Amino acid sequence: MTNKLFPIARLPDLALEPFEMGEAYICRDAGFSDSIGLTQLGASYTEVPPGKSGCPFHVHHVEEEMFVILEGEGTYRFGPDSYQVKAGDVLAAPRGGPEYAHKLTNTGKVPLKYLSISTRADTEICEYPDSGKFLANTKEPGSRTNRFRYLGRMESEVDYWDGEDSAG
Template sequence: MKPILNVADAPIRRLESGEHFECRMAQLANPLGAKSIGANVTHVPPGKAAFPFHHHYANEEHFFILSGTGMLRVGSQAYPVKPHDYIFTPPGGPEVAHQLVNTGLEDLVYLAISTLQLPEVAGYPDSGKTGVRITYDSASGAGRFLIADASKDEVSYWDGEDGRAIAEMQAAPSAP
């Protein structure tokens, strides 16, 4: 296997749910055989986020903004992001929950890098859910991921993720 992959040749994974969540990710690490670190280039259209507001108890994530603008939610704070900003999100509880939201007029594009420790427990403060991942294939997104909400018998990944915070950020004026 060749140890190099051009982003233009990378397999693309698309995600979409409702009016607030959408992205396409060029998978970089997994196609090269990486097992401990995941990496992709994520494109998020204007007014969207790739994922719900979440935190990881086992894994850290790093992001490097390539183009576009947006807002980074971390805990109860929000920060504007622009090209060449580097972001680190450590493992931990709701105080380090994070989400990148495209508040600009063009795609928000970033390099995302994360550790891939299993099992992983993730929390979703906006919806009150907890997710547990016990297996994962970063190329396909397949694997065993269990979602729980103490107030319901069954829930899906997107349940309760109505995007209110995304809409609020989209309505707020963008910082230059």
């Protein structure tokens, strides 16, 4: 007999995990898609204090994201443009190249609270245009555990045959 799935996440009951990197990136968030039985759709709730962001300017090459602003206001940097956003706004982050890179920053006086909803892929490439980095990541099938993960820059690229024994 299997446990019955409870298909509801109650945002006030989520255990928010704090994250901080330097002075610019501070947030508290909780993913909840697994707990409500979603396997192809990612969902999380995030709170960002005034003047901060939850993550750097980035773009996914496989997964798409959508953000629903619940409370507060901010600036949504999207490709070469920036947009003022507030509660009730829904933000798109399509997959693709740098023209779809995105970053959400709290420019208000109260915490910026939002939902992140995304497709889920076992393999993803994520690009960080401001810093010239990329992330290649593959998860174990049916799991969220990393099988392979590499974060680097294109300057470290090697030739396809580098290190291979060409003698046979």
